[in-house]
Amino acid sequence: MALDPELIVALDERAQQIGMQIGWDLRFITAPNPEYVGVTAAAIDRNDDSVNHIFVIGPSEISKGAVENIRSTLDHLVSGIRRIVLDEDGDPRLM
Template identity: 50%
Template sequence: MLTPDNIATLDQRARQVGAAIGWQLRFTVAPNPAYVGLVASDETIGDEIIILGPSRITDLAVHEIDLTLDALERGERHIIHDEDGDPRLI
């Protein structure tokens, strides 16, 4: 399981990357704390949408989210609005 400090650090990183790429990103822990994910929103949608996960922590989900944040920062991956206007990771 993740500690509150781990969660805060991952969430802060997600928010920083999101600000740099023009999206509101947040690291989230599901109601079942064995699962985590990355959610996104922007000014055009009211709700946060899961763009990565929820995945089990034991399946290296945190590492996958960290790598995804790196790729978003470098411009290797992007978040777009899908046909319904929801954010989608590509």
């Protein structure tokens, strides 16, 4: 079961808005298998200064509540209950 394209756009816009509020470049994306979705955060590769998006939520299966989990986690990020930090390799991780 793939998501409606309008819902994908709405979730991506919400992730981007929350990302701006918390200082991260967040994106809601579908995996190559459209039954899986997640949220990525941008990380800068110090070796070549390129920007790479790394999953911080998911990818998770839509039929197992992925969208509801993502909405909840985005709420927690904006409220400060959860946060994204850089790990020892400089990759973003959800805490």
